[in-house]
Amino acid sequence: MKAQLRNQVAAFFLLLPAAAVLVALPAAAVAQQAAPEVQSLQVASDGGLDAGSRLQFTVEGTPRAQASVRIQGIQRNIPLREVSRGVYAGDYTIKRQDRIDESSPIRATLRARNRSVSANYSFPAGIAGQQVAVAPFGGLKIERFSVAPVDRIEPGAELRFALNGTAGGVAEFDIPGVINNVPMREVRPGVYEGAYTIRRLDNLTPSRPIVATLRAGDRSVTTNLTQPLTADAKPPVIRNLSPRDGEAVLDRKATSVSATFDDAGGVGVDPKSVRILLSGRDVTASSQITPQFFTYRADLPLGRYTVDVTARDMAGNAVRETWRFDIVSPVGAAPTTVPLQVTSHANNAVVEGSPVQVRGRTAPGALVDVKVSAIAALAGLFGVNQEVLSQRVQADGNGNFSFGFAPQLPLPGTRYEVTMVAHLGDRTAESKLVLFQRQN
Numbered sequence: 001m002k003a004q005l006r007n008q009v010a011a012f013f014l015l016l017p018a019a020a021v022l023v024a025l026p027a028a029a030v031a032q033q034a035a036p037e038v039q040s041l042q043v044a045s046d047g048g049l050d051a052g053s054r055l056q057f058t059v060e061g062t063p064r065a066q067a068s069v070r071i072q073g074i075q076r077n078i079p080l081r082e083v084s085r086g087v088y089a090g091d092y093t094i095k096r097q098d099r100i101d102e103s104s105p106i107r108a109t110l111r112a113r114n115r116s117v118s119a120n121y122s123f124p125a126g127i128a129g130q131q132v133a134v135a136p137f138g139g140l141k142i143e144r145f146s147v148a149p150v151d152r153i154e155p156g157a158e159l160r161f162a163l164n165g166t167a168g169g170v171a172e173f174d175i176p177g178v179i180n181n182v183p184m185r186e187v188r189p190g191v192y193e194g195a196y197t198i199r200r201l202d203n204l205t206p207s208r209p210i211v212a213t214l215r216a217g218d219r220s221v222t223t224n225l226t227q228p229l230t231a232d233a234k235p236p237v238i239r240n241l242s243p244r245d246g247e248a249v250l251d252r253k254a255t256s257v258s259a260t261f262d263d264a265g266g267v268g269v270d271p272k273s274v275r276i277l278l279s280g281r282d283v284t285a286s287s288q289i290t291p292q293f294f295t296y297r298a299d300l301p302l303g304r305y306t307v308d309v310t311a312r313d314m315a316g317n318a319v320r321e322t323w324r325f326d327i328v329s330p331v332g333a334a335p336t337t338v339p340l341q342v343t344s345h346a347n348n349a350v351v352e353g354s355p356v357q358v359r360g361r362t363a364p365g366a367l368v369d370v371k372v373s374a375i376a377a378l379a380g381l382f383g384v385n386q387e388v389l390s391q392r393v394q395a396d397g398n399g400n401f402s403f404g405f406a407p408q409l410p411l412p413g414t415r416y417e418v419t420m421v422a423h424l425g426d427r428t429a430e431s432k433l434v435l436f437q438r439q440n
Helices: 002-006
Strands: 011-015 017-022 038-045 054-061 066-071 078-084 087-093 105-112 115-122 142-148 158-165 170-175 179-188 191-197 211-216 219-224 237-242 247-250 255-262 275-278 293-298 303-312 318-328 340-342 349-351 356-362 367-375 385-394 400-405 415-424 427-437
Touching (some): 038 105, 054 170, 066 087, 078 179, 087 179, 142 211, 142 219, 158 211, 170 191, 237 427, 255 303, 275 293, 367 400, 385 400
Parallel strands (some): 247 318, 349 427
Antiparallel strands (some): 011 038, 066 078, 066 105, 142 158, 158 191, 170 179, 179 191, 211 219, 237 255, 303 318, 367 385, 367 415, 415 427
């Protein structure tokens, strides 16, 4: 009977502390740091207290502490992790050898600054046999999974999530690669809430999926968050135009037309919204398009070309950029510039790691001034522009030159903007290369 009941029972309890056991302090102690505080304990079960049931714990108290739960009859502490400021969560699956019942005391402990505090709790009467109505097979569902948008994705920002679905279940959400199994509390029948505070080293990009799960017995349903995390009111910017506006490009095979999308602090560009017109001809389908850049390559005949690019970010903010360039013949052209070409990387190429080695070709003996900037694209680092390299190199007798750079933090998604200016006598040439650090 218990085995059948376990798959049909889902209980959610807010337990009130029976007593608090604080660390004893000497009577004469003065100016001591305050002891940590345990404020509340919540426990959720998907099958009462039978073997195989999963218990989920949420403790609220002093932030930045070490938290654990101990239940009499279980032979180890159950560690909890801080999922948001002052909120600790963990879970435990009841084993056959465990000896717990409704009378088993629960002790929650917080340790911080070499001090600790414990609070004793007790299961309410009826937890082992209490039944909560669960939707029939096929009725378990998530109707809506949402987030309260924040101004910026940065360390310390709290993401507050809400889930609407079948009542009496156990809900949680995952941010893959950042944190998993963050519990959500059922604040009203069918309404679950949970939160997560972004940490400094979290790789939380706007495009990273966030997944909610709702369980009842042995069944579960999941859904992805489709709403942007930020209240994005600023449109993206199109940068690093290539060829540059007004540039005269010598006739050669496979001319590359490209640019980068910069939505720093926003939710990112939607690749499906990008439209590229080259002198009125739609070349979108023939272009490589990502949330970070687009590139179109083709053999273009001599003449003047107009590039018209439109795009929207995930919040619907629109941007448009138009520029012109010319494809000209080298025959009869006055040598007013020195040749300058990158031979190791295509524009908007993805680099695997660090250091990055760049090779190029210019006039024999020419001097090349190189500057490399890194623009971070991770949570909390939007808009950070770090100069990675400033160097002058000289081409050899065949016009070949090279240089390398090694950013201090080669973070996934970082954009590297490489500017090169070649000098030979009174002739100069400028070229720009954009590279991206591979995303994990």
